[in-house]
Amino acid sequence: MSSEDERPTGPDAGAPEQLALIRESVRKAEVPRARPRTWRGAALAEELPVARVLVNKGVLHLDQFFDYAVPEELDADARPGVRVRVRFGAGGRNVRGGRREGGGLIDGFIVERRAESDYQGALAALAHVVSPEPVLGPELLALARAVADRYAGSLADVIQLAVPPRNGRAEAKASPEPLPPPPAPAPGSWDRYEQGPAFLRALADGEAPRAVWTALPGPHWPQEIARAVAATLASGRGALVVVPDGRVAARVDKALTELLGAGHHALLTAESGPQKRYGQWLAVRRGSVRAVVGTRAAMFAPVTELGLAVVWDDGDSSHSDERAPFPHVREVLELRAARSGCAFLLGGTSCTVEAAQLVESGWALPLRAAREEYRAAAPLVRTVGDGELERDGAARTARLPSLAWQTVREGLRAGPVLVQVPRRGYAPRLACEQCRTPARCGHCAGPLEAPDQHDLVCAWCGREEAAWHCADCGSRRLRARIVGARRTAEELGRAFPDVPVRTSGRDHILDSVPDRPALVVSTPGAEPVAEGGYAAALLLDGWAMLGRPDLRAGEEALRRWTAAAALVRGQPEGGTLVIVAEPTLRPVQALVRWDPVGYARRELAERAELGFPPVSRMASVTGGAEEVAAFLAAVELPERAQVLGPVPVPRAAPGRPRRAWDAPPGETWERALIRVEPGRGAALATALKETRATRTARGEGGPVLVRIDPLDIG
Secondary structure, three states: OOOOOOOOOOOOOOHHHHHHHHHHHHHHOOOOOOOOOOOOOOOEOOOOOEEEEEEOOOOHHHOOOEEEEOEHHHOOOOOOOOEEEEEEOOOOOOEEOOEEOOOEEEEEEEEEEEOOOOOOOOEEEOOEEEEOOOOOOHHHHHHHHHHHHHOOOOHHHHHHHHOOOOOHHHHHOOOOOOOOOOOOOOOHHHHHEOOHHHHHHHHHOOOOOEEEEEOOOOOOHHHHHHHHHHHHHHOOOEEEEEOOOHHHHHHHHHHHHHHHOOOOOEEEOHHHOHHHHHHHHHHHHOOOOOEEEEOHHHHHOOOOOEEEEEEEOOOOHHHEOOOOOOOEHHHHHHHHHHHHOOEEEEEEOOOOHHHHHHHHOOOOEEEOEOHHHHHHHOOEEEEEOHHHHHHOHHHHHHOOOHHHHHHHHHHOOOOOEEEEOOOOOOOOOOEEOOOOOEOEOOOOOOEEEOOOOOOOEEOOOOOEOOOOOOOOOOOOOEEOOOOOOOOHHHHHHHHOOOOOEEEEOOOOOOOEEOOOOOEEEEOOOOOOEEOOOEOEEEEOOHHHHHOOOOOOHHHHHHHHHHHHHOOEOOHHHOOEEEEEOOOOOHHHHHHHHOOHHHHHHHHHHHHHHHOOOOOOEEEEEEEEHHHHHHHHHHOOOOOOOEEEEEEEOOEOOOOOOOOOOOEOOOOOEEEEEEEEOOOOHHHHHHHHHHHHHHHHHHOOOOOEEEEEOOOOOO
16 A cells, blocks of 8 residues: 555545644734733632732832722732733723723732721732742842832832843743751862861851951962852852853852752853843742852842842942842942841952942951962062153054063963053043142042143033142142053064964954963953963053053052952962053052052042042933933932032943943033942932932923942942
8 A cells, every 4th residue: 555545535534734724824823912801790709809019110200009909800810920911001090890990901919918908999810820830939029129229219120120021931830849957168269268178167167257358369269169158058048149240150150060960050141141040039938948159140049048148249230230220249248248137248359439338337347368379379569650651662563561571471481471552442531740749629529630731621510720739749730641551462472473363352252262272351340260370461551551541540540450350370370560650659559559448448538538439329310401400409318418419420431331320322411429428328219219200200301310329420
């Protein structure tokens, strides 16, 4: 018999093919989706027939919960924490059969089931339950409320940052069974720190120490974070590690896997993709995994019984969210540690002023090594100042000093050499030509600038400074020069034609380079890790880093430099670093001595004397000139609040994406700064939030953007 003879005959012949065609035609047909039921006349749940819902409306005057009736059919799935769809905005007039109807469909979360509502009118019914998976627990809800209040934002905006978008495929998969706690780890390289082993023991014993950790340069810090996480897991608690980017997260992920094996932790980064990332997040939410390593959004990860919160490199701008209400990872994890009583570890090769303040206030203790350990782990640091550059014929002709050429030549004999060149777009701030002290306003101590290359104007309060002179040396001469080298890679490539030159920057970032001679030219923050460490490094254009018109310029330059220097071999192994910057400047001296903590403490003392953040609290109000003026006239500020400005807001640099606080194309925005004394930050946030809510409810004027403790204040 042929194959055709074997085909079935009869009434069912070809049924599978016909069904397949029908299904395909139905999928392709443009049939309008059925609208959710209004549940008119439907019975309500017998017990707790009211659901209190957080609707996804980020406007401040609607920053509250709304009650909805729970139909009996939805009773089982409508649990606290689940996603729902509700109708919103119909008003109280469209009531039928005791139910409010109409309005647009909007997403929301059930936060509570109640026996009765505080609202006296008719309730609308839940449209439907999107998923029976609870994703918003009471602990995460309370944290989001605290963050919203801290940053003068709405709860709905914070929840959008905290709960990732739903992925049905990931949700349908069961999470693995949780693994038993691992044994407490040995101290390992934590022995190099004076209180390192004691810190690990405290974590393993279930205690909650708080520490600001100045990590030794070198490749060991990912393993040290992994051991801290392992010690916390050994106590039966969870751990959360937040790092600036996916490359750093991958290093900690690798260290944890090598120490504990797979299955003990989840990796939450954008590089994972939406389905995998949501699946990992659900595993954490369900308690299957009790340790998390991730980037900024992971600060809200719902870790069960959180025992340790870790922030690495808190000075990196990636830790500050660019979506409203613009929370910072460090502040959020401080809130989590204070609310839950968990341990807290703030680490980095440098030290921010905020970290120094935590130690100064006694909230956290320092976790450092002896000076001898830093000297052994750090490379030899040599400086090239302006005077040497002017006398150096090689620097004038080839744009690099002789010491840099010599360091590169000797380093290439032993391995790769790193060359750090600042990104384009760094603009210098004005400083005294004689002693390099930043030029500041006599009224508010803000940075001075010369937008028309003639008149001096304060970038904060906008006042002109007609008779400036340096408070330190009395000089009246200013400087805004950058010793730059944009063609560094080309120059080095011509000078060393037999050596490969690799670049790492915004368009293409390298993760690592092999341990063989090569020139690696990188922008700050994009430096790849060298196997075995770099033999040498050059830090060029120091004035491009230090001359930025920002309060944090020195702190940020030192952070970038120490991060690059930490990738170089230690001095006993021949590691050498050359920095082209004036050696008398404090950030350069801090790098030479490897003393970022001392620099941060001195910076904190000076900011306290001048009333700068973080000692004081600041907020920025940005928008059109009329809107900002009307807002400032309406807000009732705390006692002794100081308003600086407003001043024009610069437009976004060409070719760079516009941030929320940049002026839109074709528009002119202004920004005012509001400064309050310590202890009045909460009152300032409340006042700003209430004013925004009132203006929004009344529909007064255009949008006004409010940021609490903005990073870039000039």
